[in-house]
Amino acid sequence: MALQVPVATASTSPAPVRPAQSRPKKKGRGWAGRLEHWLYLAPALIVLIALLGYPLYQLINMSLYDYRQAQVSGNAPLNFTGLENYRILVSDPEFWTVLGNTVIFATACVVFTLLVGGALAVFATRLRPWVRTTLFAVSLGAWATPAVTGSAVWLFLFDSTQGLVNKVLAGIGLSGFSDFSWTYDKWTAFGLVASEVVWCSFPFVMVTVYAGIQAIPTEVVEAARLDGASMPRIFTNIMLPMLRPIVMIVTIQSIIWNFKIFSQIYIMTNGGGIAGQNMVLNVYSYQQAFAASLYGLGSALGVIMTVLLMVITVVYLRLLKRSGEVL
Amino acid sequence: MKFSRTLAVAALAAMALTSCAPPTSNNAASSQDENTGTLRVWLFSEVNQAPKSAVVDATVKEFEAAHKDVKVDVQYIPVDTRAEKFKAAFNDPSSAPDVAEFGNTDLASYVAAGGLSDMTADIKGWDEGKDLDPKVLATTAIGGKNYGVPWFVGVRALYYRTDILKAAGVEVPKTMAEIETAARTVRAANPDMLGISVGGKAQFSAMPFLWAHGGSIASEKGGAFTSELDSAKSREGITAYTNLLKDDICPPATCAEFGGNASVQQFIAGKAAMTIGGDFNYKAISESAFKDKFAVVPVPGVTAGSIAPAFAGGNNLGVFASSKRHTLSADFTKALASKKSQQAMFDAMGNLPTFTDVQKSVAEKNPQVAPFISTIAAGTNFVPITDTWSTIDAKGTFTTMYQQIVTGKADVDTASKDATDAMNKIFAAK
CATH class of the missing domain: 3.40.190.10 (Periplasmic binding protein-like II)
Structure with missing residues (x-):
């Protein structure tokens, strides 16, 4: 580049003054050109660094210190402890139980959210417009309900003595459900919370997938139908491959949302369930970082969670890429 | 490419230079002891706020009348968010109050954070101090120093x-x-x-x-x-x-x-x-x-x-270490925790007093609190301080x-x- 420029200018202009003028000008344009895209990126970069980079940096930084309330308010010396917080975490069996809980719980939430949302989206394409509008309006209501409110309402519904669900179940002859406590057993409690999570997150999947299905050219589906393909076949062999980018996005979003579930667990299981049996990572890190004022340990948990989510996302994207998806 | 690498290195270096360690604040005890100005007071808000405010307002009025050029600014903070409020006050002494009400189980962590001022001498020099229930007063002591005055007790x-x-x-x-x-x-x-x-x-x-x-x-x-x-x-x-x-x-x-x-x-x-x-x-x-x-x-x-x-549950009144008016704050604390105020608080809110003699007199006049006063008199216990x-x-x-x-x-x-x-x-x- 640097060599070509003067040669090119020299050959096009015989006048002795012009190359001298055009050389710095050209060079300047190259500089400006390089600077230009940074200039355009600057607003986004500044916002990203301020809102994402700096907190992330502080999170990692804090996780390397013995950082508790006494240190924050300057009443105890601040000690750099390296990876001590991480060592404490990985040597604590409770951490592994919580991590296991989180993975199982979040996976179940993701799978059921996608299944329910996807199935209803396909179903919606076959409904009359007014029925579809009703379905969407009702589900968007669930989606719009704040997590805290939704959880509280579900708790009322599933209350062991006064709840509507138990009363109905006992009323239709299932006497085992009178005074049945949904939050007593670890897995029924997780199941209850997972149902609430699916209830309030499937509408997003449904609406997005429905929009995707609408974007599929009708000729393709019609052709398949003419060829005698059944509805499930059309879905798996025609719609799903064409919906892949959309399915990918909702899956990643669901994974991220469900790994970060906080309010539902915190409210419905009263801060992590009986003897902490329903603890998930986010509630655990809140308990460590804020309730117990162990900010260093809480930050280490935050870092682990960020890394975990990044790994899951990257692996998922890799798998898709390997199977031929253009990203 | 080269440029972006330089930029990245520069950004990292700037970050490393500006903050090597997570932020900490200087919460050293104030060396000043002014006796005029505005006293900032934090008390917990209640579901039934009016009776509490009435007692507090009366005490404030009396205190302001007795102290020239002193104004008492009382703020009611919700109990649920007290942890955030107090931590923020410890982290930023300039926004901290002078006097605050706090739960007695929170005391030890506030002291460890360096937020509370030693009140042992203030209680010793207080004529009413000797009548405080010793078991209840003990819940405010760490290493032989008292960091608060018990305001009321709950059993x-x-x-x-x-x-x-x-x-x-x-x-x-x-x-x-x-x-x-x-x-x-x-x-x-x-x-x-x-x-x-x-x-x-x-x-x-x-x-x-x-x-x-x-x-x-x-x-x-x-x-x-x-x-x-x-x-x-x-x-x-x-x-x-x-x-x-x-x-x-x-x-x-x-x-x-x-x-x-x-x-x-x-x-x-x-x-x-x-x-x-x-x-x-x-x-x-x-x-x-x-x-x-x-x-x-x-x-x-x-x-x-x-x-x-x-x-022995209950709340204390204490003075913040960062207060520039320790003596004045301690005086206000004593005024609000006095026998007279505690009696008024009992009449208004039903809060059990922390003075043994006041406890006896309210139990005699109000049979419904007698079982609780007997429980206190039999000796209470507390969580590790x-x-x-x-x-x-x-x-x-x-x-x-x-x-x-x-x-x-x-x-x-x-x-x-x-x-x-x-x-x-x-x-x-x-």
Whole structure:
């Protein structure tokens, strides 16, 4: 580049003054050109660094210190402890139980959210417009309900003595459900919370997938139908491959949302369930970082969670890429 | 490419230079002691705010009249968000108040954060100070120094339904063992009622059982704490309490997740024959559907006629270390915590006073508080006074032990051993 420029200018202009003028000008344009895209990126970069980079940096930084309330308010010396917080975490069996809980719980939430949302989206394409509008309006209501409110309402519904669900179940002859406590057993409690999570997150999947299905050219589906393909076949062999980018996005979003579930667990299981049996990572890190004022340990948990989510996302994207998806 | 790399390196270097360590604030005690200006005061807001405000306003008016050029600015902060508020005040001394009300279980962690000022001399030099209940005053002391003045105290006692016990032919329990037998008999007669409503998470209901059997949460030696939950006596106390959370008294499927408030709610709803409730629950219970069919006695001890040591809950008033007006703040604290103000607070709010002589006089005039005052007089107890207790509390180490036992996930020996180990680890992490 640097060599070509003067040669090119020299050959096009015989006048002795012009190359001298055009050389710095050209060079300047190259500089400006390089600077230009940074200039355009600057607003986004500044916002990203301020809102994402700096907190992330502080999170990692804090996780390397013995950082508790006494240190924050300057009443105890601040000690750099390296990876001590991480060592404490990985040597604590409770951490592994919580991590296991989180993975199982979040996976179940993701799978059921996608299944329910996807199935209803396909179903919606076959409904009359007014029925579809009703379905969407009702589900968007669930989606719009704040997590805290939704959880509280579900708790009322599933209350062991006064709840509507138990009363109905006992009323239709299932006497085992009178005074049945949904939050007593670890897995029924997780199941209850997972149902609430699916209830309030499937509408997003449904609406997005429905929009995707609408974007599929009708000729393709019609052709398949003419060829005698059944509805499930059309879905798996025609719609799903064409919906892949959309399915990918909702899956990643669901994974991220469900790994970060906080309010539902915190409210419905009263801060992590009986003897902490329903603890998930986010509630655990809140308990460590804020309730117990162990900010260093809480930050280490935050870092682990960020890394975990990044790994899951990257692996998922890799798998898709390997199977031929253009990203 | 090269440019972006330079930029990245520069950004990293800038970050490393500007903050090598996470931020800390300088919370050194103020060396100033001004006697004029504005005193900022934080008190907890209440569901029923008006009576509290009236008492506080009267004290403020008197204080402002007695001190020239002094203005008292009282702010009411919600109890639920106190942790954030106080931490923020410790982190930024310029936004901190001079005087604050705080729960006595929070004291140790506030002291560890360097937020509270030593008030030992202020209490010693106070003519009313000598009448403070010594057991209650002890809850404000760390290393022999008092960091607050007890403003009011709260204790729990045994509430029972007179009609239900009578119908079942059950005597009012006189010993701790009789609570269990009485509760079982009552439930047998009323299967849709809890014999006694207690909870796996109701730590302050569980503590009297632990202490009455001679057990303790932890012992202190030269500022170092060691958990005692796995001692033989503690295990007896834990067993006595967890025996109540059985299907024939208070089924674990219902009661294991109850905290103190939830267990009292069952009693208020008429779904329990007995419960362990605080003096602060009295008003709600006396407004329930069975308002003339209940009575209160102190939680009985192991032997007939004895009273189980209750947890001495309550709130203190204290002065912030960062205050520029310590003497003035201490004077206001004493004015608000004075016998006169405490009597007014009792009349307005029902808060039990912390002076032994005031306690006696209110108990004589108000029979409904007599069981609570007898409980205080019999000697109260407290959680370990160390900032690590707030960590233990936040992690639920103590209540997890009870919940594991009542849900059958662990027996008393295993659960108490696990809790002891977990607590000792937290104590040692200091």
